Amino acid sequence: MKREKDPEKENRLLESAFKLFTEKGIKETSIQGIVDESNVAKGTFYLYFKDKYELRDILIEKKSKKLFNDAVCELRKNYIKSLDDQIIFIVNYIINVLSKNTVLLKFISKNLSWGVFSQTVTKLYQKSESEDDGFYQLFLKGVHEQNIKLKNPEVTLYMIIELVSSTCFNSIMYNEPLPIEEYKPFLYDTIRKLMHE
Amino acid sequence: MKREKDPEKENRLLESAFKLFTEKGIKETSIQGIVDESNVAKGTFYLYFKDKYELRDILIEKKSKKLFNDAVCELRKNYIKSLDDQIIFIVNYIINVLSKNTVLLKFISKNLSWGVFSQTVTKLYQKSESEDDGFYQLFLKGVHEQNIKLKNPEVTLYMIIELVSSTCFNSIMYNEPLPIEEYKPFLYDTIRKLMHE
Amino acid sequence: MKREKDPEKENRLLESAFKLFTEKGIKETSIQGIVDESNVAKGTFYLYFKDKYELRDILIEKKSKKLFNDAVCELRKNYIKSLDDQIIFIVNYIINVLSKNTVLLKFISKNLSWGVFSQTVTKLYQKSESEDDGFYQLFLKGVHEQNIKLKNPEVTLYMIIELVSSTCFNSIMYNEPLPIEEYKPFLYDTIRKLMHE
Amino acid sequence: MKREKDPEKENRLLESAFKLFTEKGIKETSIQGIVDESNVAKGTFYLYFKDKYELRDILIEKKSKKLFNDAVCELRKNYIKSLDDQIIFIVNYIINVLSKNTVLLKFISKNLSWGVFSQTVTKLYQKSESEDDGFYQLFLKGVHEQNIKLKNPEVTLYMIIELVSSTCFNSIMYNEPLPIEEYKPFLYDTIRKLMHE
DNA sequence: TATGAATGAGGGTTCATTCAT
DNA sequence: GATGAATGAACCCTCATTCAT
Numbered sequence: 001m002k003r004e005k006d007p008e009k010e011n012r013l014l015e016s017a018f019k020l021f022t023e024k025g026i027k028e029t030s031i032q033g034i035v036d037e038s039n040v041a042k043g044t045f046y047l048y049f050k051d052k053y054e055l056r057d058i059l060i061e062k063k064s065k066k067l068f069n070d071a072v073c074e075l076r077k078n079y080i081k082s083l084d085d086q087i088i089f090i091v092n093y094i095i096n097v098l099s100k101n102t103v104l105l106k107f108i109s110k111n112l113s114w115g116v117f118s119q120t121v122t123k124l125y126q127k128s129e130s131e132d133d134g135f136y137q138l139f140l141k142g143v144h145e146q147n148i149k150l151k152n153p154e155v156t157l158y159m160i161i162e163l164v165s166s167t168c169f170n171s172i173m174y175n176e177p178l179p180i181e182e183y184k185p186f187l188y189d190t191i192r193k194l195m196h197e
Numbered sequence: 198m199k200r201e202k203d204p205e206k207e208n209r210l211l212e213s214a215f216k217l218f219t220e221k222g223i224k225e226t227s228i229q230g231i232v233d234e235s236n237v238a239k240g241t242f243y244l245y246f247k248d249k250y251e252l253r254d255i256l257i258e259k260k261s262k263k264l265f266n267d268a269v270c271e272l273r274k275n276y277i278k279s280l281d282d283q284i285i286f287i288v289n290y291i292i293n294v295l296s297k298n299t300v301l302l303k304f305i306s307k308n309l310s311w312g313v314f315s316q317t318v319t320k321l322y323q324k325s326e327s328e329d330d331g332f333y334q335l336f337l338k339g340v341h342e343q344n345i346k347l348k349n350p351e352v353t354l355y356m357i358i359e360l361v362s363s364t365c366f367n368s369i370m371y372n373e374p375l376p377i378e379e380y381k382p383f384l385y386d387t388i389r390k391l392m393h394e
Numbered sequence: 395m396k397r398e399k400d401p402e403k404e405n406r407l408l409e410s411a412f413k414l415f416t417e418k419g420i421k422e423t424s425i426q427g428i429v430d431e432s433n434v435a436k437g438t439f440y441l442y443f444k445d446k447y448e449l450r451d452i453l454i455e456k457k458s459k460k461l462f463n464d465a466v467c468e469l470r471k472n473y474i475k476s477l478d479d480q481i482i483f484i485v486n487y488i489i490n491v492l493s494k495n496t497v498l499l500k501f502i503s504k505n506l507s508w509g510v511f512s513q514t515v516t517k518l519y520q521k522s523e524s525e526d527d528g529f530y531q532l533f534l535k536g537v538h539e540q541n542i543k544l545k546n547p548e549v550t551l552y553m554i555i556e557l558v559s560s561t562c563f564n565s566i567m568y569n570e571p572l573p574i575e576e577y578k579p580f581l582y583d584t585i586r587k588l589m590h591e
Numbered sequence: 592m593k594r595e596k597d598p599e600k601e602n603r604l605l606e607s608a609f610k611l612f613t614e615k616g617i618k619e620t621s622i623q624g625i626v627d628e629s630n631v632a633k634g635t636f637y638l639y640f641k642d643k644y645e646l647r648d649i650l651i652e653k654k655s656k657k658l659f660n661d662a663v664c665e666l667r668k669n670y671i672k673s674l675d676d677q678i679i680f681i682v683n684y685i686i687n688v689l690s691k692n693t694v695l696l697k698f699i700s701k702n703l704s705w706g707v708f709s710q711t712v713t714k715l716y717q718k719s720e721s722e723d724d725g726f727y728q729l730f731l732k733g734v735h736e737q738n739i740k741l742k743n744p745e746v747t748l749y750m751i752i753e754l755v756s757s758t759c760f761n762s763i764m765y766n767e768p769l770p771i772e773e774y775k776p777f778l779y780d781t782i783r784k785l786m787h788e
Numbered sequence: 789t790a791t792g793a794a795t796g797a798g799g800g801t802t803c804a805t806t807c808a809t
Numbered sequence: 810g811a812t813g814a815a816t817g818a819a820c821c822c823t824c825a826t827t828c829a830t
Contacts, residue, residue, distance in 0.1 A: 004830095005793065027224040030820065041795045046822070155383050158374050159364060166363035167356060177355045186352050193390050202810080227803060238812040243805075399789085421618040424824060435791040440826075549777050552768045553758060560757035561750060571749050580746050587784050595809095596814065621799060632816045637801070 010048050012038040014062075017055050022107040026056055063104060067094060068135060083142035084195055088188050090135070091164055099172050099180055109169050148195060156194055163190065207245050209235040211259070214252050219304040223253060260301065264291060265332055280339035281392055285385050287332065288361055296369050296377055306366055345392060353391055360387065404442050406432040408456070411449050416501040420450060457498065461488060462529060477536035478589055482582050484529065485558055493566050493574055503563055542589060550588055557584065601639050603629040605653075608646050613698040617647055654695060658685060659726060674733035675786055679779050681726070682755055690763050690771055700760050739786060747785055754781065 016037035020029040031052055035042050049055045071093040080086050098105040136157070143153045150156050167187065171180045178186075213234035217226040228249060232239050246252045268290040277283050295302040333354070340350045347353050364384065368377045375383075410431035414423040425446060429436050443449045465487045474480050492499040530551070537547045544550050561581065565574045572580075607628035611620040622643055626633050640646045662684040671677050689696040727748070734744045741747050758778065762771045769777075 009794090027222075031822090032820070042821090043796065043823080044794060047793065051821085152375075152383070154374050155380065159360065159383065159387065162363040163356065163360045166359040177351050178349070183352065186349070186356065189394070190356060190391060194387060197386070206811095228805090229803070239804090239814095240806080240812055241810085244810070248804080419618075425826090426824070436793095436825095437791055437827080438789085441789070445825080546769070546777070548768050549774065553754065553777065553781060556757040557750065557754050560753040571745050572743075577746070580743070580750065583788070584750065584785060588781060591780070600815090622801090623799070633800090634802080634817065635815060638814065642800085 005047070009038070009040055009044065013040060013045065013048055014055065014059060017052065018059055018063075018107060019103070021056065021059070022103050026052065059107075063107070067097060067104075070097070072135065072138070083139070083146050083148060084192050086142065087139065087160065087195070088191060091160075091188075091191070092184070095164075095168055095172070095180060095184070098168070102173065105169065105172060150195070150197060160191055160194055163187075163194075202245065206235070206237055206241065210237060210242065210245055211252065211256060214249065215256055215260075215304060216300075218253065218256070219300050223249065256304075260304070264294060264301075267294070269332060269335070280336070280343050280345060281389050283339065284336065284357065284392070285388060288357075288384075288388070289381070292361075292365055292369070292377060292381070295365075299370065302366070302369060306370075347392070347394060357388055357391055360384075360391075399442065403432070403434055403438065407434060407439065407442055408449065408453060411446065412453055412457075412501060413497075415450065415453070416497050420446065453501075457501070461491065461498075464491070466529060466532070477533070477540050477542060478586050480536065481533065481554065481589070482585060485554075485581075485585070486578070489558075489562055489566070489574060489578070492562075496567065499563070499566060503567075544589070544591060554585055554588055557581075557588075596638070600629070600631055600635065604631060604636065604639055605646065605650060608643065609650055609654075609698060610694070612647065612650070613694050617643060650698075654698070658688060658695075661688070663726065663729070674730070674737050674739060675783050677733065678730065678751065678786070679782060682751075682779075682782070683775070686755075686759055686763070686771060686775070689759070693764065696760065696763060741786070741788060751782055751785055754778075754785075 013034060017029070017034045020033055020037060029052065031045055032042065034052070034055075035045050049058075071090045074093055075086060075089055078089065080089055098108075139157050140153055142148070143150060164187065168180065168183075170176045171178060171183045177183075210231060214226070214231045217230055217234065226249065228242050229239060231249070231252075232242050246255075268287045271290055272283060272286055275286065277286055295305075336354050337350055339345070340347060361384065365377065365380075367373045368375060368380045374380075407428060411423070411428045414427055414431065423446065425439055426436060428446070428449075429439050443452075465484045468487055469480060469483055472483065474483055492502075533551050534547055536542070537544060558581065562574065562577075564570045565572060565577045571577075604625060608620070608625045611624055611628060620643065622636055623633065625643070625646075626636050640649075662681045665684055666677060666680055669680065671680055689699075730748050731744055733739070734741060755778065759771065759774075761767045762769060762774045768774075
């Protein structure tokens with residue numbers, strides 16, 4: 001009887017926007033540009049999204065959810081005991097993904113600022129249903145169970161996330177001040193230090 | 198007969214733009230807005246700058262130059278010996294300035310991203326004329342003279358700068374995850390650790 | 395097999411449109427709005443009407459037919475002899491209906507302009523099937539039978555209709571220059587004068 | 592030094608809008624249409640007017656001011672004593688102008704509704720500086736000085752204005768129910784009657 | 789018959805940039 | 810050098826209308 005909203009079209013809009021946000025940033029990306037890239041009429045955009053900011057938020061949630069889910073999922077398969085190693089495993093996993101997928105890296109750096117990104121992720125995993133499957137929870141629980149002495153575990157996690165975020169972008173994108181693979185030892189060393197005051 | 202470019206006018210344009218960029222961001226600031234604020238005609242803008250992006254870049258250079266110059270200048274007056282203490286002195290100085298001058302902080306966060314900022318600063322002080330008066334030089338020279346053992350001093354400096362940058366904004370602006378004064382001990386502790394692998 | 399046009403649906407469309415035209419005027423009313431209000435799909439609209447202007451015209455005819463029919467019908471029940479009194483009875487009846495039903499009044503004023511309205515009404519009753527049951531006929535026949543001396547009865551009727559129309563809207567809606575009840579004596583007085591040159 | 596706003600351009604915008612408002616009404620007239628007709632860039636419109644409604648209001652004031660000024664001015668030249676004759680002189684003057692200038696007549700009928708028009712005019716002449724040169728004042732003063740017995744002179748004036756307005760449009764434009772010249776006797780007769788209850 | 793997704797023309801508005809004065 | 814009127818491209822958004830289902 002009636003035509004259904006086309007998920008193919010929605011996806012094309014999302015991916016085109018993703019691409020353009022990545023290349024130029026949100027402010028510089030016009031809806032006209034997005035629909036052109038998607039081979040979709042202008043009016044159609046408004047059938048799926050209120051404006052480009054709604055689209056961005058959907059994109060952020062979608063992309064970061066996947067990234068962190070994959071990381072934690074992979075961790076599960078490896079039965080790593082030590083919290084240090086767990087954290088470094090996750091960081092390493094994410095760095096590897098972003099190294100191969102620099103479009104995603106650019107999207108995150110251009111549109112989220114790592115600040116917003118980590119905020120989103122944190123929020124995402126704070127409200128996780130079962131009590132022990134979030135990144136945030138995983139960290140706090142690990143600190144407690146493995147008897148790690150930290151004055152303020154939350155601040156430590158904050159510093160780790162921010163250090164990784166801000167530091168890795170240049171390294172991956174421009175090999176500055178070092179290529180990422182050479183930088184990793186310094187980074188993981190520092191993470192271990194931060195976790196043992 | 199020919200009048201020279203009026204430095205008074207140029208300065209008014211710079212400061213008005215600084216104010217508006219800070220309040221609304223670059224994209225949202227119109228040239229009309231800048232010239233209105235400066236009591237200058239629209240056409241005049243183009244006698245001084247190619248467009249608002251050039252103006253922004255000049256502003257970045259000017260503001261960060263001043264910030265770092267002031268910090269190093271103040272350091273000189275205090276005859277601090279240890280490199281750890283020197284670095285922390287400078288970091289502390291800048292944090293204090295930005296805490297009091299959140300307009301400047303916002304400008305940096307809205308228009309630069311800390312990444313661009315530190316890049317600028319680094320560049321600024323790499324090419325510093327006299328060989329020993331830049332922040333960068335100061336650090337490398339200090340490491341050498343005080344016999345500090347670092348595998349790669351440049352990377353250490355990079356990590357320090359990025360950690361400070363990314364970490365302090367939320368703390369100053371939103372007291373998250375801690376107010377800046379409470380966060381400082383954690384931060385300075387970590388800096389010392391980074392300098393003694 | 396083929397289903398007929400659903401009069402229920404048509405009516406819902408008419409009444410929804412009536413409501414919206416009244417509230418916002420024609421130009422500001424969208425077809426989307428009409429079908430939403432009617433719980434009908436957008437495409438369905440075009441099965442019943444060419445566009446919203448056709449719908450409006452149907453609405454005009456329908457609403458004004460009813461108004462005048464009711465007035466004349468009520469007159470019949472009251473066995474009033476004198477033509478003056480008959481005309482004033484009808485005018486008074488319509489004023490009373492519109493005073494209580496300002497939605498209808500607004501619809502007429504927003505979408506018809508009183509000019510179109512009276513034109514419609516006049517047309518409506520000129521072509522009335524049986525020769526003596528229209529307002530127009532009623533007036534002309536009355537003038538003849540009751541031996542009223544008028545140079546041009548048609549012009550007199552025209553002046554009465556226009557005077558009433560243009561004059562009563564402000565009075566009912568805004569009490570300007572007088573509330574309708576206070577204005578009535580002036581109006582009916584003038585009507586009587588017009589009918590006795 | 593600087594270019595001046597071009598009154599020629601403003602006038603072209605006003606007159607083009609006047610023409611289009613007349614032909615299609617305000618709602619149906621687009622700014623695009625106005626600037627096309629004026630051979631002016633779209634942006635230029637906003638240099639002169641906030642939107643088309645501001646333009647309309649300026650047009651109303653301008654056109655009606657002129658019309659009434661001319662009428663009263665002409666009246667002055669003719670030393671007519673009796674108020675009846677004065678009022679009829681002005682009405683006649685305006686009818687004659689509008690008969691020759693049906694574009695103006697259409698503009699008034701399409702965009703103002705005679706209601707708004709008379710309101711404007713009334714306002715215009717109520718606030719007239721010198722105490723006796725407005726139409727409104729002229730009427731009230733005349734009633735008083737010439738000892739004309741009216742229960743409520745304001746209402747009488749209202750009825751006259753509305754009767755003339757609503758009645759003459761059809762007559763001028765469509766010769767319905769009579770050509771204007773043939774209608775005048777009926778109209779002026781009625782005006783005299785209204786002024787002598 | 790009925791649906792509502794899709795379309796794209798068209799409207800209002802802003803603004804960087806040019807250029808006559 | 811300085812001005813600000815003029816331009817027109819580009820943006821966002823709405824909506825009548827079509828048409829596959």
